[in-house]
Amino acid sequence: MRSSSDVRNAIKGIARVGIRIVVELIHRAIINLFDTIFGFLNWPEKKLRVKIFILMDSEGNRMPAPIDTDKSIDFANRTFKKKFNVKLMPHYTEEPFAELLQKIPPSEALYVNCNAGAIGDELKIAGNFFSSNLSGPLYPITAFVVIDINGNDGCCIGPVTDYLTLDPHGIIFFTTLAHEIGHSCGLWHIRKRSNLMWPHRDRGDDVKWWQKNLFRGSRHVTYW
Numbered sequence: 001m002r003s004s005s006d007v008r009n010a011i012k013g014i015a016r017v018g019i020r021i022v023v024e025l026i027h028r029a030i031i032n033l034f035d036t037i038f039g040f041l042n043w044p045e046k047k048l049r050v051k052i053f054i055l056m057d058s059e060g061n062r063m064p065a066p067i068d069t070d071k072s073i074d075f076a077n078r079t080f081k082k083k084f085n086v087k088l089m090p091h092y093t094e095e096p097f098a099e100l101l102q103k104i105p106p107s108e109a110l111y112v113n114c115n116a117g118a119i120g121d122e123l124k125i126a127g128n129f130f131s132s133n134l135s136g137p138l139y140p141i142t143a144f145v146v147i148d149i150n151g152n153d154g155c156c157i158g159p160v161t162d163y164l165t166l167d168p169h170g171i172i173f174f175t176t177l178a179h180e181i182g183h184s185c186g187l188w189h190i191r192k193r194s195n196l197m198w199p200h201r202d203r204g205d206d207v208k209w210w211q212k213n214l215f216r217g218s219r220h221v222t223y224w
């Protein structure tokens with residue numbers, strides 16, 4: 001039987017997703033219209049703010065250290081600048097990209113699902129936890145480093161949330177962060193190994209011209 005907190009989490013999750021769909025459409029159709037149409041020009045330089053929160057386990061122990069995320073950040077930084085003319089920045093300029101989240105998460109937020117399961121998580125305790133610990137609403141992307149993502153290194157259900165998840169493998173395979181940010185910014189999988197959106201770890205950093213339009217038109221990619 002569903003408890004009242006399950007129902008509350010589901011209602012909050014549906015409201016969050018609904019708001020994000022509306023905000024995303026407004027950005028693509030109005031605020032970022034120039035990029036929706038002419039994004040392939042890669043002009044002018046835009047900005048994308050990211051925060052990585054590494055989660056502790058229930059005993060307060062931690063898996064990767066913030067420094068372990070450096071390669072992932074470096075790859076994302078180089079790829080986004082070179083391919084989209086987008087500068088990757090920490091959410092607050094004076095803060096580091098990656099930090100340990102000083103809060104013990106529920107186990108539902110440490111062992112998460114992907115694809116349809118991630119949509120289910122968004123409507124339950126995990127989604128509620130991630131959304132209450134975002135670096136900020138709507139514009140920055142928050143990456144949570146969890147213990148395990150059922151069968152994946154990283155997961156993002158696209159622009160309907162402001163967060164993505166990575167597990168320790170997703171930190172070691174350093175292209176995963178950039179790939180998941182691609183999903184956050186509206187990109188889907190491409191069946192070409194050299195493309196950033198190739199679903200497997202041996203991906204490259206190529207992008208197609210229309211992926212530039214989609215990426216630069218995202219609400220996460222801003223002029224300010």
Ligand SMILES: [Zn+2]
Nearest residue numbers: 179183189199
């Ligand atoms: Zn993917």
